[in-house]
Amino acid sequence: MGGGISVQVLGEPKRTKIFEGWFCFLSYLKLSGATNFKAIILNSTTNLSLRLMLDILKENEGVDLYLDNDATGEKYTGFFMKAVQLYHYCRSNAISTHWDLNMLKGARDKFGKLISTLKISTRDVEGIWRSQTQVTDQRYRYQGYEDVNEFLKSSIIRGDQKHTRH
Numbered sequence: 001m002g003g004g005i006s007v008q009v010l011g012e013p014k015r016t017k018i019f020e021g022w023f024c025f026l027s028y029l030k031l032s033g034a035t036n037f038k039a040i041i042l043n044s045t046t047n048l049s050l051r052l053m054l055d056i057l058k059e060n061e062g063v064d065l066y067l068d069n070d071a072t073g074e075k076y077t078g079f080f081m082k083a084v085q086l087y088h089y090c091r092s093n094a095i096s097t098h099w100d101l102n103m104l105k106g107a108r109d110k111f112g113k114l115i116s117t118l119k120i121s122t123r124d125v126e127g128i129w130r131s132q133t134q135v136t137d138q139r140y141r142y143q144g145y146e147d148v149n150e151f152l153k154s155s156i157i158r159g160d161q162k163h164t165r166h
Helices: 022-032 050-059 071-092 110-117 122-130 148-158
Strands: 006-010 015-019 037-041 063-066 135-137
Touching: 015 022, 015 050, 022 037, 022 148, 050 071, 063 071, 071 110, 071 122, 071 135
Parallel strands: 015 037, 015 063, 063 135
Antiparallel strands: 006 037
């Protein structure tokens, strides 16, 4: 994994946690006290490519997303959720998860093109997008704040350091 992405492994990882930047990762550590996870620090959401998502899912389908509470964070969270739902469907139905990502370059609807290429029936598609996965969107924990770091700074200023043990 390159391109400005950092990986930190703490203890014996049970889950993978994805952060937009180092300050959010460090703020999460301060708030949670968590010690057994693998952290992927993106340094930019643009580093969260479909290729990286697949690499993460192949290693561990238990993923917690700590992206920013903004339009970009919403976009990438939604994209990751769709990727894991399709990935999980393919694994459950013995369909290859070695997707040809080169043929998706420039495609407006990457998942539509992928579903068509994988020959997944249209009647299955709706169920795919409703399926439950082990990927969670953690932005609700710092709702009203831009990111985990802003939440921590605000709680320090208020003097009521809330711990979000997870």
